[in-house]
Amino acid sequence: MSKKRALISVSDKSGLVDFAKFLEANNYELISTGGTFKHLKDAGLNPIQIEEVTDFPEMLDGRVKTLHPKVHGGLLAVRSNEEHMNTVKQHEIGLIDMVVVNLYPFFAHANTDISLEDKVEFIDIGGPSMLRSGAKNFQSVAVITNVEDYALVQKEMEESGDTTLETRKKLAGKVFNLTSAYDAAIAQMLLDEDYPQYLKASYQKVSDLRYGENPHQTAAYYTSTTENGAMKDFEILGGKELSFNNLRDMDLCWKVVNEFKEQMACCAVKHSTPCGVAIGTTAVGTYKKTFECDPVSIFGGIIGMNFKVDLATAEELSKTFLEIVMAPNFDDDAIEFLKKKKNLRIIKIKNPVTDQQTWVKIDGGMLVQDNDNQFSEDIKTVTVAQPTTEQEKALLFAQRVVKYVKSNAIVVSNGYQALGIGGGQVNRIWATEHAVERAKAKFDGDLVLASDAFFPFRDVVDFCAKEGIKAIIQPGGSMRDEDSIEAANEHGIPMMFTNMRHFLH
């Protein structure tokens, strides 16, 4: 029986020797490139060098090793096509039945500090070319690009003597799945366009999730192959696995505290909505202020902090049932204490970066936009009454918080503590009523109010006056701005305009 041929050229050499031994024992001749050849030879195998096949040396610092008709002809020739078979015979091209290739580790180097020149050297050309040639010809060629698939192929060959067409097709699909992500990552590096002709999407699966938003929905978690980000690079210090909803809530929670980079900030999230936000001067004090906003809703929620969690804060956190506590750091005794709560996920954020874009999947399409990572620098008082310095600080805090509440969104605060958060309402007055009612239920001092978008009518201002709200901030821009300003002047309430809307849908 004439031997089959497998071309092996891998960067990640783990698990290879056993698989290569299996192939050799099963009537395969192994062809391999420089480093792979040496690796196999050292392990006692008998590969032949690629040069023997191409009759050309590996050249140009390894840029050209396998890019040769003797390789690609052997991979691409259609076995059932007489003309193809005559052609390969005429040119003394031997058929290749299997390709085992994994690529130069471009993903791992794309977002490092090395020079562009060095990154370019991690772009694999010969590997993807062989993979694509073999994959196109999956009718006859098996293409293995993932170390984890060695076992699958071996098992199938043991059971039925060869790989099945179905498996070869699946493996070919995996090739194009990989090369498209690989190329997208390269495009990310080279093409400095925010909205290029094709989306530069390169994401790798981290894990399947138990389910999606609901138990009847399937789900998986992917992270960028190249970019860093808070929701990619975190460490689970304790607790059970994360769910789809957990990850989404964590993302929002981290974005909120990251809004206040210069201060100690804490945020409580429930169902993708903040239900408490505060900035403060001590860890435990900041958490307590956050908790006070809504001690009911935070039950089973998430707490995120942009500061180190100490034991006193951990003790306070443990007084309520939480799903997740996340922070950039924890004191050792705080971790030990929190770990006593078996199911509590303790998340250490390692990379506080947030993305530059938001992608929203719609049926048959994707909407891509710049993140709402700005804050107005054009804020002015539009009423006769001027806010006090303290009121102005409170208004700006509330305005930063309201960015993260679903529209229509209203945040009522007392200084640097949100006390009433009204969001996700289909009109502004309901959001206002809700936020004011929540805040007044627990606090009878001076309150200020922020809105994510303009007031279409004067009703919000009139309501604020009735409820004793002391100052208002909103973007302005309504056709009826004058009505709201007139109302604020009538009631003597200072009102500021930011000229920047913060819808969040």
Ligand SMILES: NC(=O)c1ncn([C@@H]2O[C@H](COP(=O)(O)O)[C@@H](O)[C@H]2O)c1NC=O
């Ligand atoms: N230039 C080529 O013709 C070429 N052929 C295979 N490679 C890659 O070289 C690597 C293996 O190299 P080595 O066997 O020398 O360790 C693999 O990741 C493979 O994808 C190539 N390298 C880059 O393009």
